[in-house]
Amino acid sequence: MPVLSRGRRLGVGALAALGLVVAVPTAAYAHPFGPPLTAQLSVEGRTVELELHMPSDDWMAIAQLLQVFDEAPGDTTTTGEQRLVQSEKFASYLTESVRVSQDGDDCARSVTPRPSLLEDGIVVVADCPEAVDTVTLDITTLHEVHANYRTVVSGAGAPQTLFTSSAPTHELTLTGGTGSTPLPGLLTAGGFLAAAAAAAVAFPLLRRRTREASRA
Template identity: 35%
Template sequence: MTLIKRAPLIAAGAVLLSALFAAQPAAAHPFGPPSTARIGADGSRVTLAWLPAEDDWVALGRSVGAFGDPSAGADTTLTGEQKLARSAGVRDYLLARIGVTQAGRPCAAELAPLERLLAEGARFSFACAEPVVEVDVRIEALSDLHEAYRTVLTAETPAAPARTMLTASSGTRRLRFDPSAAGGVPLVVPAVALVAALGTLAAFLVRRRRQVGAGA
């Protein structure tokens, strides 16, 4: 077969390969960079933002049917991000797979609206029963779709560990926050210390005044 005759076949093969590679990112991304998450604590509240890549959001949305089927009458005027944000399935999925517990008790979860999910991720607030010092953080989103998915969790307020990775085989990590940084120390402690300091200063001034009076 001459090169001229083979050219259409080569071109067709190139188009086919391009189509195949174009369909690969969502399937291959579990082996790429991990998702990230940021966590912080203030008093009895924990905040957490989970930020997967755009194609990971696509994989998540597909798994819960967020995009619908255009051939079956699904709305084609909305962007993929808008469909994800409006999907009850996406919200239920996130609330079921991301959580915080304190002493074995779940902290009440609130998921913020997802309108800017590509830029801000899924933003959670967890209300715990006690001031936050030690909590268990669970992130199982995406890892149920493929075991290679993982999330790097970084503490924005001082905690140990400051950074950790959650995986399909280990989706929960215990974090211990610095009580003073997390607002977990009752305000009465500094107040007592201040009263004690003032008492010591007053006693010193009284003794000093008596010494001066005796010298006169």
């Protein structure tokens, strides 16, 4: 089991009450092979918003990556969730890993917390020079932790789009509204869960049939 610094042990303890902790508290135990991170896209005039959601252990992976809990290891006045959301490192990381540009120019970005990080996610707000109908997004969240992390963006009438370490940048045309054309196959979070459930059944059956064939 990895040895944690005193600050990280306290950080894990602070998050335990919030469920923001994994069985072995290290970024290596996050879920790059599980359902993708999601971002709900909305646009109004010159402003683009991306509401980010991910499992609690992936928020924890970001906290570990940024060493958020090493900043004030003896702090017992705030919860782990509060310390993560209030961290300047956290805000800076999100605005750097979720980039928005218009006609080649970066849109100024900031972070707007929601009442609960775990339940409501967090919002990256981008203010662009002109009213937005086409925008370029570059999303690299958690790619430095593992190359298999990916993010599905949907909303604002744009087609549902997958951002990966090999294809982190996409130009989207926004038609307004909240809907999106779904991704084909099993690229949505529900699809990944369904695939995992199917695999849990299929692999034992495959092994059993292989054994039966070898006996024949």
